[in-house]
Amino acid sequence: MTSLKFHPTSDILTDSIVPANSSGNAIGGSFFAFTGMRKSFYEFPPNFTVTKATVKEFPALDGQSVSYALIKYPAASINPPHTHPRSAELLFVVDGILNVGFVDNTNKLYTQTLQLGDIFVFPKGMVHYQSNDDPKKPAAAIAAFCSANAGTVSVPLSVFATGIDDVVLAKAFKTDVATIKKLKAGLAWQA
Structure with missing residues (x-):
């Protein structure tokens, strides 16, 4: 007879976790259904969006x-370089x-x-991007993550929109403060 063994890196310890403010008996099938993407399949927004x-x-x-x-890319749009610190990403x-x-930890780019x-799989924590280079047609993809909260760290925003001193950034990028200020101004709409 074989028995199941608990794998020490597994984080699934129960069948499901019921919110603290509800009774387990009050939970029905709708608790396990998510309908938040329904409308996303019928409209294409003018800007890059993630549902x-x-x-x-x-x-x-x-x-x-x-x-x-669900990721939607209008014509000629990008999902800027970013990471997911708690998950790999499987993009369909x-x-x-x-x-x-994506760029691995030896700075090798895989495209x-x-x-x-x-x-396509983006390994956990690696900087990666997606680009719709078609100037006329939109694109869409579904991303699956091996975490209920993968997290997203935007490289441009984490570098230029977090208050790191302009002098530090100018030295790091071997440029001048005026160039850093221009880069920050270009990201102001995203912050």
Whole structure:
């Protein structure tokens, strides 16, 4: 007879985690359903958008080590370089063509052009991006994460919109303070 053994790195310790402010008996099937992406399939916004299904938006994910995001890329748009500190990302292209890439810890860049139905994995914590280079057609992808809260750290915002002194940034990027101020001004709409 074989028995199941608990894997010490697993974070799933219960079937599900019921919110503290509710009774377990009051939870029904709707607790385990997320409908927040329905409207996203019928409209294409003019700007890059991410519709998330993380533990924040979908409490049933608490303790499940999974989450999703629907990412929409208008023509000629990007998902700027970023990382997910608590998860790998599995990107599935459901519309259009995307150019993607990530940088490993030796600063080697891995890139690929993805078409409808293609999947790409971004390893946990690695800086990565996606780009829709088509000037006329939008693209869309679904991202799956091995965390209920993968987190997102935007490289441009974390460097230029967090209050790091302009002199420090100018030295780090081997440029002048005026150039740093221009870069910060260009990111002001995203902060």
